[in-house]
Amino acid sequence: MVESDPRRSIPRTDSLLSLPEVIAAGENLSYATIKSIIAEAQSAARAGEITVAEVAPTIISRLGSSSASSLTPVLNATGILVHTNLGRAPLSPAAQQAVLDASGYVDVEMDLVTGKRSKRGTGAKAALLRACPAAGDALVVNNGAAALLLAVTALRGRGSAAGSTVGTDLAAASDPAVVSSAVSPTEIIVSRGELIEIGAGFRLTDLMTTTGARLHEVGTTNRTHLTDYANAVGPRTASLLKVHTSNFRVEGFTSSVQVSELRGLADDHSLPLIVDLGSGLFTHDEALPDEPDIDAALRAGADVVIVSGDKLLGGPQAGLILGRREAVQRIATHPLARAMRTDKLTLAALEATITHTGNPVHDALHIDLDELRRRTETLAEAVGATVVPHDGRVGGGGAPGVPLPGWAVELPEDCAAALRTGDPTIVTRVHQGRCLVDLRCVPASEDDRIAAAIARVLAANG
Template sequence: MQQQTPVPGGPGEDPRRRIPRTDALLAEPAVAAARQRLGEQAVTDLVRAAQERARAGEIAPEQVLPGLEQALAAARPSSLRPVLNATGVLVHTNLGRAPLSPAAREALADAAGYTDVEFDLGSGLRSRDRGAGARQALLAACPGAEDALVVTNGAAALVLATTALAAGWEVVISRGEMIEIGAGFRLTELITSTGARLSEIGTTNRTHLPDYDHAIGEDTGCVLRVHPSNYRITGFTSTVPLPELAGLCHDREVPLIADLGSGLLAPEPLLPEEPDAATALAEGADLVIMSGDKLLGGPQAGILLGRKDLIARLRRHPLARAVRVDKLSLAALEATLRGPLPPVRAALRTDPDALRTRTAALATRLDGELVPHEGRVGGGGGAEVPLPGWAVALPGALAAPLRTGDPAVVGTLREERLLLDVRCVPAEQEDGLVAAVQRARDAAAPA
């Protein structure tokens, strides 16, 4: 008896035969467009993943193309995902620190292609003035500096300065300023990695001018003053005012480096205890080190400001090449300095009453509770300085689905409640936040 061939789609047919072929899927218009955006390999991997789901019986063969199109729409060229920062922490290290301003983002896009970063368009010759725009913007923003140099980050700036000025020599530092920075790196270990030796003076809580005076000698390469950005020592304490320390260093002809950390170019009334570059230079610091991606509100960068001869010495050192900043950071930094108020400083100066009004309206939309909430500067700046504000309180069970949703939303879990602080959430993204909360509620609802 002759065996009959199963009718397509009939009860005897293996449904896997209906799974679309790879070449057919790749020829689909939406898939072909995604290949231009995401790349050949990434799209091919998603095609195969959709086919494997159908082979495993997770989806019907007819769902392969719709599922693939959905996956392609959600796919991004990078594994880094955008996040709505609803924590109230302005400079959140785990969320990439400072968000860039629209001007800085535009500058990044312009610099992403070919640029004249080391080329003189007028003469057609190579330019030796790399980063001139960012340097001039820094000097305009901080007129007390004779010159400026930009490197990859704050730690690189410190390593370059201590290497160029004190490799094989001593760096005088107070024990109260021997701090540990992010990821377990200790400032003292960074310094000694340069070949410099530490000359520790004073105690954890008290250091006096004679301590510096006795330590400075023929082997001293520089004196380092470090602002302990992310902690405070209170009670029985003593530190040497910067003008007094600068006077001693100048008398002994030893460079004084002030590592400020957080990135203020000028005084900020809301953070009266946070040091700034203009004041430190005016009080006698020879070199000032600060970060570009903290309170300055720009890209990751280490900024050195100060005496022209010392900056030139650093610029000529071979290590300067190893910590040279790229064209993208230079473009974003210049745009941050010349452009409108960056998001970090705008969030810092948010009016509490305006924030309350906005948060109350959001609480109504989300059916949540309006509660007081103190924000923070974060990122090693403005330690213990509260930023009075408000938040929307929602059930804590929404935290995980919000973090893993699209867009990802990160808030603060406290006493089994999720607090959403919109100080750092742009107003134009508020509708996206509301939609994300609704999807999180749907995901958290019992089946």
């Protein structure tokens, strides 16, 4: 006699939905979520991954541990401050509180005194202008790529024939009658050495050409001169663009053109000068002496400067556009600006990040090295491991190649996966057959949890 397939006895969905624990979970989880968890357990039983007897307990366990989001909080023990795969900049306590406060109804577009509609993001803009007095105006959009796309689309000078000084100012260039009287300005002049590709194969060149613009590349990979830009200016020139090569460095026989030099050329031909800095420093930071900052770029003559909010600024994902008032206003009033505007949670977090002192990225960049070494040695002693020198990095397209000296606890390589899938979830660096635990970006309050997790992993590995 052929034995009956035990999978035929997998509990039916309606019977599983009637379990008391499942009914109780319905107070917090949606019906669709619960049904999905049930279906996954039933499928696992059919595939032989769990037994029929384990179906109900598996469902109950998953319902008990299920959260509103599939995102898992992690402890960043890689030594990389702005880790793109881990969400870039972690928000400061003040920014987290601001997001919580803004999660309900807030006066994002209402004047509470008059009861009438007001402009969105006035608080965040005011904070930006206080932090960067060189800027005449500011605009916040949803990310850095959006800010660049919007800027090169909205800011288009008329351009002029090479060698001519005939042109228009920014205000006149927005007049359709003026623009129609000249050849359509579609060329963006940019150095070949600044045509960058960022994460996941995303290229800024592809982004800009979606606007209908044509990139006029000048110079070479390693050397570009002011005359290269000047010789490229013609009737179709729309703007001059300078991009900070924030995720790589070219060393040796190199030459590039400074913003102040480009300002003179832009004035000669009434062209907008757009500078994309990416990483988001307001002012010079001695810890990163070669990293350009917004204030310096504006004072050197940029019409607008573009940066990301979630890099060295240490805030939420956002694209920040700061610069001359008339230039920013042209960008803000462009139809695309409405499609790229940011939400109340981002505005709240950004304002709090700027107005309050300190945030996790800043703290990790300027960490007390004596204290970091003490913490690292204490952790190593607690788990019976070794301390080794380890250089952290800014990451996220900031200060490429600049080491942040420090230390790490050295563990066997196979510890990395176990720590990454454990509780708490700890992401470490795997390098040259070693698992390295760097505490630079880890709050000191988490050191004991990390020690306990490492001890469990080492014990399990024998």
